[in-house]
Amino acid sequence: MRRYVLIGGGVASMAALEAIRHADPGGEVLLIGDEAYGYYSRPGLAYYLTGELPEDFLFPMKNQEFHNLNARRLRAKAVRIHPDRHTVQLQDGRLVPYDRLLMAVGAEAQMSKVPGIELDGVIKLDSLDDARNILQKARRGRRAVVVGGGITALEIVEGLVARRVHTQYFLRGDRYWTNVLDETEAHIVEERLREEGVKIHYRTELEAILGTGGRVTGVRTKDGRTIPCDLVGIAIGIRPRLGLAQTAGLQVERGVTVSETMQTSARDVFAAGDIAQVYDPHTGKSTLDSLWGPAREQGYAAGLNMAGITRAYYKPVAFNVTRLANLTTTIIGTVGRGEDSDVTGIVRGDSETWRQLPDAIAAQSGFDINRLRLLVGKDTLLGAIVMGDQTLSRPLQHLITQGADITPIRQQLLRPGAALVDLLADFWTAWKDKVAVPA
Numbered sequence: 001m002r003r004y005v006l007i008g009g010g011v012a013s014m015a016a017l018e019a020i021r022h023a024d025p026g027g028e029v030l031l032i033g034d035e036a037y038g039y040y041s042r043p044g045l046a047y048y049l050t051g052e053l054p055e056d057f058l059f060p061m062k063n064q065e066f067h068n069l070n071a072r073r074l075r076a077k078a079v080r081i082h083p084d085r086h087t088v089q090l091q092d093g094r095l096v097p098y099d100r101l102l103m104a105v106g107a108e109a110q111m112s113k114v115p116g117i118e119l120d121g122v123i124k125l126d127s128l129d130d131a132r133n134i135l136q137k138a139r140r141g142r143r144a145v146v147v148g149g150g151i152t153a154l155e156i157v158e159g160l161v162a163r164r165v166h167t168q169y170f171l172r173g174d175r176y177w178t179n180v181l182d183e184t185e186a187h188i189v190e191e192r193l194r195e196e197g198v199k200i201h202y203r204t205e206l207e208a209i210l211g212t213g214g215r216v217t218g219v220r221t222k223d224g225r226t227i228p229c230d231l232v233g234i235a236i237g238i239r240p241r242l243g244l245a246q247t248a249g250l251q252v253e254r255g256v257t258v259s260e261t262m263q264t265s266a267r268d269v270f271a272a273g274d275i276a277q278v279y280d281p282h283t284g285k286s287t288l289d290s291l292w293g294p295a296r297e298q299g300y301a302a303g304l305n306m307a308g309i310t311r312a313y314y315k316p317v318a319f320n321v322t323r324l325a326n327l328t329t330t331i332i333g334t335v336g337r338g339e340d341s342d343v344t345g346i347v348r349g350d351s352e353t354w355r356q357l358p359d360a361i362a363a364q365s366g367f368d369i370n371r372l373r374l375l376v377g378k379d380t381l382l383g384a385i386v387m388g389d390q391t392l393s394r395p396l397q398h399l400i401t402q403g404a405d406i407t408p409i410r411q412q413l414l415r416p417g418a419a420l421v422d423l424l425a426d427f428w429t430a431w432k433d434k435v436a437v438p439a
């Protein structure tokens with residue numbers, strides 16, 4: 001009987017467990033995770049903060065469903081992997097043997113190094129504990145400053161606003177999420193934040209967090225202003241937890257490098273989810289994501305390959321349906337390029353793929369909340385952002401990820417003032433019948 005050990009306990013591990021059970025019903029599976037709550041939805045934390053989702057709803061799997069998967073769960077921290085001896089060492093000294101190992105330990109928020117970062121009242125949003133902490137602190141804190149970028153910064157801002165905390169948001173540059181959104185999209189988001197009562201400070205950088213008696217009392221900016229507040233939200237990026245892989249001698253770059261079968265450089269060791277930097281044979285690049293859907297798919301592919309029944313390939317698809325300032329937004333494929341000075345590396349709900357834009361022409365329509373931007377390549381669509389009306393979100397996901405040949409409508413798409421939505425809707429109807437896309 002084969003022994004599978006999965007370190008993590010998040011979505012990538014759970015998907016691997018499902019795949020292993022599918023391919024090897026008799027194998028012995030042990031899931032090692034260090035969080036008290038087990039498996040829960042991290043994207044759901046934003047909705048929990050705003051009060052739209054009760055805590056119970058964060059847990060996607062009932063105890064009975066887990067029980068049916070016939071696996072053991074151990075609450076423990078793995079501190080060392082010995083690929084040569086095929087063992088995992090736990091913090092309490094126990095050694096766990098494996099035949100196949102999955103590393104899916106995720107990523108963690110990077111904290112700023114500014115003076116005062118240790119004060120009570122500094123918050124981040126990485127885990128259920130963090131979300132509970134924010135809710136508890138928002139009860140007594142009335143004023144907050146948030147720094148950082150991407151989805152998490154806005155989630156903290158909106159969670160605080162929903163809890164009636166007066167919130168100010170610092171951006172280092174002239175606009176929000178510069179390497180993913182274009183100016184119009186950023187403007188839409190910023191305008192909506194202002195409507196919610198958020199004060200945005202552009203070209204503003206945190207110099208220090210101020211406090212008395214160990215508690216936050218305000219912040220000082222690099223241009224010498226002091227702004228009083230009780231809470232400081234930090235969302236400047238995340239970093240994959242690479243310690244275990246590094247001490248085990250695995251090949252590591254920005255994440256643990258894996259092939260398209262999720263295999264690491266060590267025999268019988270696989271990695272998936274936020275920790276994995278996945279090779280894409282089509283682009284020759286290997287990229288990091290922090291996306292729920294891809295983490296799930298990577299975990300599933302890893303599980304099948306660990307069971308060795310079929311050879312499963314993961315095809316990178318950077319896709320996220322999210323909410324930016326209360327506006328549903330879908331991001332697919334490559335949509336931007338360059339750096340964003342508000343964050344280091346990637347943030348939650350983010351992908352390196354989104355900013356690897358090769359030469360492409362943008363076609364756009366809608367300058368209000370219903371906006372569509374397409375990145376048009378030579379004969380395929382390379383990426384898209386769909387804001388507001390989501391009718392085209394799923395069609396575009398298929399057209400982009402399956403590399404549909406858009407030559408028949410390319411010139412029309414690029415015509416100034418083109419009716420993009422109608423053109424795409426008609427094209428999609430014809431295309432999906434031809435390639436038989438599942439409903």
Ligand SMILES: Cc1cc2nc3c(=O)[nH]c(=O)nc-3n(C[C@H](O)[C@H](O)[C@H](O)COP(=O)(O)OP(=O)(O)OC[C@H]3O[C@@H](n4cnc5c(N)ncnc54)[C@H](O)[C@@H]3O)c2cc1C
Pocket residue numbers: 007008009010011012013032033034035041042043044045046076077078079104105106107125126127151152155241244272273274275289290291292293295319320321322323348349350
């Ligand atoms: C606030 C927030 C908002 C997000 N928003 C979005 C979104 O809008 N869209 C989207 O697609 N994605 C979003 N994400 C990202 C998404 O949740 C992640 O990509 C996904 O959870 C990654 O799954 P994973 O299994 O790789 O890691 P995780 O879910 O992070 O699970 C890893 C687990 O491993 C545990 N662990 C770490 N080290 C050890 C160890 N040594 N021993 C044992 N256990 C260990 C950790 O404690 C953790 O429980 C968001 C995430 C957060 C936190």
